[in-house]
Amino acid sequence: MMYCMIFAPFTRKDNHGRPVAFGAGLLSKENADSFSWLFECFVKCMGCAPKLIITDQDLGMKVAVERVLVDTRHRWCMWHIMFKVLEKLPKNLLGNEDLKKELNNCVWSELIEPEEFDEEWNKVMEKYGLKDNEWFSSMFASRKFWVPAFFRDFPMSSLIKTTSISESQNIFFKRYSKSRSNLVEFLMNYNNALDGQRNNSNMLEYLDFNTIPTLKTNSALEKHASTIYSDSGFKLIQSEIEVAVDNVTMVTVSIIGENEIYVVNDKFSKN
Structure with a gap:
């Protein structure tokens, strides 16, 4: 047998x-x-x-x-859930690009708080007549298991979704x-x-140990990152540091209790 x-x-x-x-x-x-x-x-x-x-x-x-x-x-x-969206949408909404864009902006954002997600989700459901849709309702009820807004308190959770x-x-x-x-x-x-x-893995470790990263800015942050990240990890964060150096400036630094408060200014959204 x-x-x-x-x-x-x-x-x-x-x-x-x-x-x-x-x-x-x-x-x-x-x-x-x-x-x-x-x-x-x-x-x-x-x-x-x-x-x-x-x-x-x-x-x-x-x-x-x-x-x-x-x-x-x-x-x-998240991928498995969002892949099912097209299966669960009514036929009259399948080609609606605005709905897809608004839903993706709401769901995938790592910058909004849970309360903001709830508000944006309900707006989308109301706008496109999906409030009574059984699947979307069940996904909203289980939102703490898959929506990034509910993992903001978990360190490094954005790396794996x-x-x-x-x-x-x-x-x-x-x-x-x-x-x-x-x-x-x-x-x-x-x-x-x-x-x-x-x-x-051993081959990558060897290459990391014997490779000196090329720095693109004079930032001390970039230099420090090059010493603690693997080559692949450093290349990912290096592009973000480069953009930040070009577009962001420090405005003020203050200490309130045990917290240090940094106010920065960028070219796109100001303070």
Whole structure:
């Protein structure tokens, strides 16, 4: 008799922004009990629970996270939710570009507070007659699981909003495995995949160690960033620093209690 096992890897980004697997399990079923067992084993092996976990909207996984990872912030993949928008819109609104633009501006913004999101969402729903739409109503009710406005208090949450790194990692593992492999073959292929992953990481670490970044400004912030970020991470933040140096100036610095208040002026929105 042949048994089909479900491969369940845990994936994160490394300091180069690349997906890396740091654990995996084999499940017989995709239900709350199986996921609970998986999370319990994960915490036992790692010594602690993750601070943030991103999944699809699987109900069994949601129950398992609430049951086992009680102090972990649970986030749903934004891409999967927004991909469904076109399926859930009434036919008369499918070609409405203004609706898509306003909805994206409301949902994807990392700069608005939860109360502002609620207000903007309700405006869009009212304007386009979607207040009674069952799917949009359910997504609004579950907004704390997927809307960036509700993760503003979580450090670095803007770096990962979707399960895209897991999807790319799944593709990576498929290069090393076959669906009909037995357990021994699977473990050999899995270890080969991890060896390949480690070799790639070691190569990037070597290049980082032996490369001197080219600075584009005289900013002390850019110079400091070049010493603490990996090459890929530095290139991402370097462009932001360059724009800031060209467009932003410091106005005042004040201290109120334990807080330092910086007022800056930029060419686009003033103070």
